[in-house]
Amino acid sequence: MQHLDETTRTELEAAAFRRLLDHLDAHKDVQNIDLMILADFCRNCLSKWLVAAAEERGAELDYESAREYVYGMPYAEWKAKYQQEATPEQQAAFAARQARKQENGNA
Structure with missing residues (x-):
């Protein structure tokens, strides 16, 4: 992509x-x-990255507005309609990933 303006x-x-x-x-x-x-x-994370990018450019974007953009609806609505409770297996896998990150100094 280096050849592109x-x-x-x-x-x-x-x-x-x-x-x-x-x-x-x-x-x-x-x-x-x-x-x-x-x-x-x-x-x-995508929402937070949008807010950070806005801040870097001096633009105003709050986290909830960014989440609404990313989720395509208010976060509370998305969460009520689509988010499921994390299973014990998902929680264990997430904890293991976080532990690996700590071990590698990528926290």
């Missing part, structure tokens, strides 16, 4: 991000804890 690269990155959000929206059955276990990020 910055504007084109930014537009492609933005399009890929929007497609990721569409993909996550189409797969609401994939729980945030599953994403955290497998990829060490979730929908809430």
Whole structure:
């Protein structure tokens, strides 16, 4: 992608991000804890990254607005409709991942 000008690269990155959000929206059955276990990020992380990016650029974006954008609806509504209680197996897998991160100094 080095051959692309910055504007084109930014537009492609933005399009890929929007497609990721569409993909996550189409797969609401994939729980945030599953994403955290497998990829060490979730929908809430994306929201926090948006807020951080806004802050870096001097733009105003609060966390709840970012979450509504990422989730496609208010977080409380998404949580009530789609979020399931984490199973003991998911909790154990998440704890193991966190422990590995601690061991590797990636906390």
